[in-house]
Amino acid sequence: MIASLMMYARPELDAALTTYWHFIRARLAAEGIEAPETLAQGAAEFDVWEDPALVLSQTCGMPYRTKLHRSVQLVGTPDYSLDGLLPGYYRSAIVVPADDPRVDIEAYATARLAFNMADSQSGFAAIYAHTKAAGFWFTDRVQSGGHVNSARMVAHGTADIASIDAQTWRLIQRYEPWPTQLRVLEYTTPTPGLPYITGPQHDANTVFGAVSGAIADLSAEDRSMLDLNGLVAIPQSAYIAVQNPPVEALL
Helix, strand or coil: CEECCCCCCCHHHHHHHHHHHHHHHHHHHHCCCCCCCCCCCCCCHHHHHCCCCEEEEECCHHHHHHCHHHCCEEEEEECCCCCCCCCCEECEEEEEECCCCCCCHHHHCCCEEEECCCCCHHHHHHHHHHHHHCCCCCCEEEECCCHHHHHHHHHHCCCCEEEEEHHHHHHHHHHCCCHHHEEEEEECCCEECCCEEECCCCCHHHHHHHHHHHHHHCCHHHHHHHCCCCEECCCHHHHHCCCCCCHHHHC
């Protein structure tokens, strides 16, 4: 058995996530679903997502639609109550240096983009679609390995622009010491947020109920820490409909 909730994990949230998993595990047990005692937070993402014994994890929309939807079940999507968005949806904050005078995305056509990973919806696919609509794509790019790294590179002057998951951007603003060195230039088009998934051996509706119940079990303080406002059902078709960048986007 394996489970993880690593997508928005930070040291400041460890205690709240441990409590959340305790409640999820208890509710799964009540439904006859065995789950590991602890989360595999340090495991490689695809090692968790592709494990045949997967109980629960959170993935990104792009790997879900390009690969994982064939082998896992969609459980539901956490609602982080992001401003101006439908429940369960998110977008990317395109961040630039606070003192950079450029006012629109077109002015950054020759800039250096920091992106977390090429299979990220928020860090790569979203800004690819956003810039192609503006008539260009970045030729100067650097892979950072994570959203926080990307934003930090822009803040510290080793990149000019980055596309940051809106929930991650919220956490950066809450916990990092340098976000005042950044500003949001624009936002990308909203898409379905990061979904919870389970293995094919489990009943996804049962897991949905267990997770929904666990969110309700959390204290108001822990729900606020995790920004959890419930779990919503977004159909698989809404994830699959989002366009993928072409292979040439990496050339």
